[in-house]
Amino acid sequence: MESLSPMFGPDLNFPRGLTSARAAEILARDGPNALTPPKSTPEIIKFLKQMVGGFSILLWVGALLCWIAFGIQVAQGVASAFDNLYLGVVLALVVILTGIFAYYQEAKSTNIMASFSKMIPQQALVIRDGEKREVSAEQLVVGDMVEIKGGDRIPADIRLIFAQGCKVDNSSLTGESEPQSRSCDFTHENPLETKNIAFYSTTCLEGTATGMVINTGDQTIIGRIASLASGVGNEKTPIAIEIEHFVHIVAGVAVSIGVLFFIIAVSMKYKVLDSIIFLIGIIVANVPEGLLATVTVSLSLTAKRMAKKNCLVKNLEAVETLGSTSIICSDKTGTLTQNRMTVAHLWFDDQIYSADTSEEQTTQSFDQSSQSWAALSKVVTLCNRAEFKPGQENVPIMKRVVVGDASETALLKFAEVILGDVMGIRKRNRKLAEIPFNSTNKFQLSIHETEDPNDKRFLMVMKGAPERILERCSTIMINGEEQPLDRERAEAFQTAYMELGGLGERVLGFCHLYLPEDEFPDTYPFDTDSMNFPTSNLCFVGLLSMIDPPRSTVPDAVSKCRSAGIKVIMVTGDHPITAKAIAKSVGIISANSETVEDIAKRLNVPVEQVNKEDARAAVINGMELKDMTTEQLDEILINHSEIVFARTSPQQKLIIVEGCQRQDAVVAVTGDGVNDSPALKKADIGIAMGIAGSDAAKNAADMILLDDNFASIVTGVEEGRLIFDNLKKTIAYTLTKNIAELCPFLIYIIASVPLPIGTITILFIDLGTDIIPSVALAYEKAESDIMNRRPRHKKKDRLVNEQLAVYSYLQIGIIQSIGAFLAYFTVYAEQGWLPNTLLGLRVNWEDDYYNDIEDSYGQEWTRYQRTYLQWTGYTAFFVSITIQQVADLIIRKTRRNSIFQQGLLRNKVIWVGIVSQIAIALILSYGLGSVTALNFTPLRVQYWFVAMPYAILIWVYDEIRKLFIRQYPGSWWDKNMYY
């Protein structure tokens, strides 16, 4: 204080503040009073990042290999060398275009987000040069004297030197929803606990205060928390890990087949350079060119669908993360609760009544016939300073804006719902005197005229802390009649008070007194300072308790999470009792589970003696958490299925998230305050609140709930799980035809037949006919209730597992190849080249100078005539793959159920896919058949049907596979055939 005194001048009550010159000096030294925004990645880096993810790398390597092959072939003077160049260019284009698309998608969500943060420049009332002036909050410096009043946002960390009835809402900092009173007294060593400091970004709810700025900008508590968030690294998303895993498999398979055939080719006396070209060809043929685009489009389709359900996804990959979530660490205030005080219970006539606390209440259904209620409602209505802002007649009561503190607002709305026109009632019962609530007497009273013209008595109404109110009462109203307040009644009061308090609710007591007409005539001068009216021997009317009630959709959502195997942990800065009460009411702690303390209380034994494993639930206080080792925390996280962490600090939230991640869980964290941002960042998926959320939270999060509703998370989980399943199907679909594209090349090398399908043709499958169908699989409905199974295990349930790869590559892929080869042999045979003639023909066939090769019938062919036939072969092979991909598409609709159970027509997009597939093939064959560069020819109609039996075989075979899987769960078949 001494160091401060020079600035105050002679009178402490009239501080002179800093001089403008000094303030400018300090401002220059410390910088403006604003949080440094998190380092945003430059757009170009973001853009480039889109192009080097797991998949893209695969394509880049493929493109590079193509160019190498091109280089070799050009040096050799091979005519078809340019195919490789084009292929490389196409691969590169695919990566770039997909990157642009993904970048655009994410930029779009970022823009939506940016629209939230329209910050109004904040003003602060500061004393400088001995006079008050309004300056922008950014101009504040350490040492400035500022004045704050109810409704203001605290412009910096401030040490109070004068406070009157000052209350602040620290929820954005600590998550505590209770208003905190502030005074000039130093009450605690910990700056977060002491009463004489008000923190930057919190709000002053009521009262006035003057204080000196002690920290500005990033030095403030909130600034330090925000910088804590930027220090937390971003983890790889589960889907990114899965895709990496998939790329490893594909690359491994490609390289091993490539090397295998390189050895075969060399031992078959091919030239080494040719063998290298083969090696590269095989590796590139294994690259699923279209998959990157498909996955990106599928994810963004889901992201779009989620956005419609109020989950805005910032990072496309986060779409799936929500689906694999196994633990949700949810903040309480605002997410689980409505973030507004609401009357939850009433006690009058010796009985507890429950009030409706839902968001949309329009009536209250408890018994309102008692005369006591009439009296209580009058006290509630009159002894209240809160008022609706005018001009909101058409707004639902619950949504109206109120001037006043949280409890009074709750009471006002409660009264308005039941009685209607509270303002009118107040007008008719004119207020004559009033003592507002203060922390010393802990009550509020007012004196009114009554609306009954015949009743000339004054009515004095009072509300306050229940025990203080009871002290002043000598009677109690039961069924509308005043009865003496004896011990029995007092005990009943105590029981009710304890019970409501135990529910974590804030309880208020109400009493009244009709002032006798003779003592207090019309003209009686009420004086609130001298209190010239009785304030004891009043009549107790009832209790009302309030709570920030859970959102009505939350209990259902929590139970859905439960059945989906997701553990919901509440992490809040609020008091344990309130936290536990809310946890119980939303089902985070289920009705029949107990904490260790509950068991101890029930058995009447000390807490230490209780077997910890008996308790399913646990409520952990932040203070306890502070003294815990990581092992102890792990133990709690493993042993208890229902956990509530109360009074936690931002660092502790981080510790809790890390603890969950140690259990191999995929952790989702929801939060809105700045205090949540480190945890949001640390989480596998951070979910910020769109309405209540602070910018820091939104920046740190991967997803934003536009309606702040926990229930939206459940839809998100559902979508996430569905997209994981559907991506599996998409990948299985895409991988299958890879074999049908690779086999021709292998047979070409080994059996030296004319090349069955060319590179360009393959590209037309991968990036042409197959794209829409594989995206269509993203629209597939779930096979069974995906919300009834456990979340996938991060390390065991892979996106692409052995079964999927083996079944696609070695079974369906092989059937497809056989079907396509049949078409190939048919085309050649019917033109005069029987299969046995084709064997070993390659060198002559490709000899540009050999213009009279004999076919099986003795006819002689020129090079071009053969080439054209080769293109016809390509087209037939292409068409056959397309036809069989239709069958593949249909079988991939389900992994376990029969197609008939799933319904062939439910997913219309699949049919769009099939039609597009066939239409593209028709256009390529008949429309562009004359463009020689594309290597397509108009194909005879019957060749379209050659592979049809194999398409049917694929379908039948897969139905049998699914049938056995359903019939014999857990069997050898199930283990090897279910992917």
Added chain:
Amino acid sequence: AVWASVEFLGFLCSLGLGGLSVCLGCFVCLVFFEKMAALNEKKTCSQRMENFKRFVWNPDTGQLMGRTLINWVWISLYYVAFYIVMTGLFSLAIYSLMRTLNPYTPDYQDRLKSPGVTLRPDVYGEGGLEIYYNASDKNSWEKYVTTLHKFLSAYNTTAQHANINCTSEKYFFQKSFLGPNKTKYSCKFTSDMLENCSGLANSTFGFPEGQPCLIIKMNRIINFLPGNGTAPRVSCTAQHDDFSPLELQYYPVNGTFNLHYFPYYGKKAQPTYSNPLVAVKFLNITRNAEVTVVCRVIGTGITSDNPHDPYEGKVEFKMRIQD
């Protein structure tokens, strides 16, 4: 009807077996890479090696690469069965395809509307067919002479003895199989029909004299009737008229393909058929200059203007004779 030769069935079987072994190899690879990919986490090298060893052989569960031995047997058996069935299905399909084919004529000939034309000797250089030689240097033209002799050896009297002499100037239609072993007759074409270019009188085909003989051959197409009743003939022209017009001598007379060599009934019906030939003797090739010559076969039904196919109905080559 045993078109599906034993050779091809053998191929199919080896394809099946080869495919099977490759696929089983792939299977092991897949399993391997699946596991390897899964192992790829932040671990120390020794931990990774340890994990890998456990994957290859896990003594606790008796698992070899993630499967017990019996499990490997089962999965192998399944794949063996699967591939046997698949190979069987494919063989059956190929067999029925063969059954549908006509052994004498292919189902479609739409790719062979007009025959290709080739040149002998067929020696290719950087820019296609090239007849470059030095008249005084035997080594430079000997390869052409050898090629021609080799080519014409199929046309000597012994090689042609199975064919009949034909004199008619009309198409030689044969409805039924009157030849030996249910075949159709083929007409004789002997090298002596090429007179000065037969290589009999002048065994060097005029190369050292600077008046070389080149042979033009037209590709066979089953049931193709060139010329619509008039015998198609060869006509060679120099590409550019910078030089004096070519003086040429065609053998047989007029450079025609006699109609009785047509139609061709296919390898099965006419196993001894040989293409009729036309020899062109270049009499006045400008020395020490490159001459581009195009020889066309002229006749109804023979097109030589396909922009994509340089050998359809014509053959183009370059000549340079040095002193």
